[in-house]
Amino acid sequence: MAKIIVVTSGKGGVGKTTTSAAIGTGLALKGHKTVIVDFDIGLRNLDLIMGCERRVVFDFVNVINGEANLKQALIKDKRLENLFILPASQTRDKDALHKEGVERVLNELSDEFDFIICDSPAGIESGAMMALYFADEAIVVTNPEVSSVRDSDRILGMLSSKSRRAEQGLPGIKEHLLLTRYNPERVQKGEMLSVDDVNDILAIKLLGVIPESQAVLNASNSGQPVILDADSDAGQAYLDTVSRLLGEDVPFRFLNVEKKGLFKRIFGG
Amino acid sequence: MSEPSIELKGSLFPLSVLYCQDFSVATLRQELAGKLAQAPGFFTQAPVVISVENCTQTPDFAAIKQLFSELQLVLVGVCGADASLKKAAHAAGLASLQPPKAGKTAEPAKPAAAPAPAAPVAPTVISADNKTIDGNIRSGQQIFVKGADLIIRGTVGAGAEVIADGNIHIYGALRGKAIAGAGGDASKKIYCYNMQPELISIAGNYWLSDTLQGDYWGKPVCIGLQDGQLMLAELF
Numbered sequence: 001m002a003k004i005i006v007v008t009s010g011k012g013g014v015g016k017t018t019t020s021a022a023i024g025t026g027l028a029l030k031g032h033k034t035v036i037v038d039f040d041i042g043l044r045n046l047d048l049i050m051g052c053e054r055r056v057v058f059d060f061v062n063v064i065n066g067e068a069n070l071k072q073a074l075i076k077d078k079r080l081e082n083l084f085i086l087p088a089s090q091t092r093d094k095d096a097l098h099k100e101g102v103e104r105v106l107n108e109l110s111d112e113f114d115f116i117i118c119d120s121p122a123g124i125e126s127g128a129m130m131a132l133y134f135a136d137e138a139i140v141v142t143n144p145e146v147s148s149v150r151d152s153d154r155i156l157g158m159l160s161s162k163s164r165r166a167e168q169g170l171p172g173i174k175e176h177l178l179l180t181r182y183n184p185e186r187v188q189k190g191e192m193l194s195v196d197d198v199n200d201i202l203a204i205k206l207l208g209v210i211p212e213s214q215a216v217l218n219a220s221n222s223g224q225p226v227i228l229d230a231d232s233d234a235g236q237a238y239l240d241t242v243s244r245l246l247g248e249d250v251p252f253r254f255l256n257v258e259k260k261g262l263f264k265r266i267f268g269g
Numbered sequence: 270m271s272e273p274s275i276e277l278k279g280s281l282f283p284l285s286v287l288y289c290q291d292f293s294v295a296t297l298r299q300e301l302a303g304k305l306a307q308a309p310g311f312f313t314q315a316p317v318v319i320s321v322e323n324c325t326q327t328p329d330f331a332a333i334k335q336l337f338s339e340l341q342l343v344l345v346g347v348c349g350a351d352a353s354l355k356k357a358a359h360a361a362g363l364a365s366l367q368p369p370k371a372g373k374t375a376e377p378a379k380p381a382a383a384p385a386p387a388a389p390v391a392p393t394v395i396s397a398d399n400k401t402i403d404g405n406i407r408s409g410q411q412i413f414v415k416g417a418d419l420i421i422r423g424t425v426g427a428g429a430e431v432i433a434d435g436n437i438h439i440y441g442a443l444r445g446k447a448i449a450g451a452g453g454d455a456s457k458k459i460y461c462y463n464m465q466p467e468l469i470s471i472a473g474n475y476w477l478s479d480t481l482q483g484d485y486w487g488k489p490v491c492i493g494l495q496d497g498q499l500m501l502a503e504l505f
């Protein structure tokens with residue numbers, strides 16, 4: 001039985017797809033057989049971040065409609081043995097997903113994988129609801145600003161009331177907070193909320209803090225999940241996050257403004 | 270004869286009553302626009318009654334009615350009018366209503382329902398014997414307890430609403446809306462450990478965040494009504 005983890009946020013553009021790719025890849029790096037499912041029907045993105053866009057033949061909607069089987073639609077990652085991607089359709093709209101179909105596909109994946117990562121679309125409409133409905137755990141991706149925090153709060157409400165676990169009276173979805181695009185300098189200047197501010201408002205367990213980083217942009221441009229860039233700050237922060245997700249106790253990094261060395265202080269940078 | 274196809278039934282609705290000193294359209298426009306700007310969208314098409322109790326001259330009701338519709342408010346009538354003011358109000362197509370008992374912020378006619386706009390979700394209605402919630406009320410969620418107190422062991426997020434006919438106890442931060450004494454009981458109170466609400470209301474009287482800024486903001490506070498006035502006190 002796989003563990004189903006939804007990566008969700010309410011607000012758009014906060015880093016869900018970046019996170020899905022990084023965490024899915026990280027779990028595979030740690031030896032867990034993992035599939036990342038793109039629920040963002042019509043705005044397919046995950047394949048680009050994973051660098052497999054040229055290999056998409058069949059997609060999630062094809063499988064739901066019985067036009068292809070899972071074997072045909074799953075794309076095997078070229079770098080890691082136990083990592084797969086189920087791409088979204090670029091040509092359908094979000095209503096192409098329905099509960100019965102999604103459940104059938106997830107059940108089938110569940111037999112074969114350790115982890116199913118669901119990359120949710122933004123918003124609180126049916127696509128996002130479909131992505132979170134069957135989840136066991138949720139990673140709520142939040143940027144340190146008021147509107148993102150508010151939307152995360154809204155999604156947390158949905159997780160606790162509109163999910164399968166809630167409807168069937170099962171133990172609730174395990175909620176994790178992932179702060180992304182964190183910029184300690186701007187926090188220090190009071191231009192962004194701090195980790196403590198966000199923690200205080202959302203009151204769920206902090207899974208990780210990913211710094212705002214050029215490495216993320218470089219990674220998506222080259223179709224390499226940033227977690228594979230192990231020298232980068234964002235890559236390391238995602239590695240820490242995956243360890244915590246697996247139950248390890250890892251201290252938080254990249255929370256404070258980096259003290260500039262003498263060289264940097266003289267020459268800037 | 271067939272059954273009548275219409276039926277008139279008496280019902281009670283919560284209405285906002287506008288109290289003012291100056292009934293000139295220019296002053297009203299300025300003051301009302303200022304008020305509305307504090308809570309954009311909150312009063313859109315809200316039914317309002319204007320109190321003319323301390324009115325010395327007959328106001329231009331037709332012009333005031335026009336002003337209200339420009340500001341996206343619906344003027345439904347006047348209250349506290351004497352015979353000549355009543356006549357003028359009727360001529361402008363306005364109803365004349367009984368003034369609410371005992372002046373400005375007194376207990377309004379029952380049921381003094383919440384002034385808050387409903388969230389686009391069905392409220393979770395909890396029966397009288399189940400009123401403790403362990404956990405946070407998230408943005409967009411609405412909790413309504415009929416005929417009893419509501420106790421929340423968590424925070425009420427911005428954009429969330431908690432409503433009870435009785436008292437409301439929040440063992441966390443209140444960042445959303447809390448409406449106690451929703452059935453009209455002015456003796457009900459709101460207790461919270463960290464007061465930063467968008468709105469609080471007791472028995473139909475309500476205050477927006479702006480008026481609550483100050484010494485008590487962010488503090489553990491008890492909120493109640495005393496002689497129709499909002500009363501804030503530190504919890505400990």
Ligand SMILES: Nc1ncnc2c1ncn2[C@@H]1O[C@H](COP(=O)(O)OP(=O)(O)OP(=O)(O)O)[C@@H](O)[C@H]1O
Binds near residue numbers: 014018121210211212
């Ligand atoms: N830690 C980071 N540092 C810098 N840029 C980032 C970071 N995380 C994400 N981004 C950038 O933010 C943008 C949005 O990221 P992403 O596509 O992952 O968000 P999303 O939540 O999936 O968006 P959508 O809601 O549209 O699906 C991208 O350009 C991405 O490169």
Ligand SMILES: [Mg+2]
Binds near residue numbers: 017018120
């Ligand atoms: Mg995305």
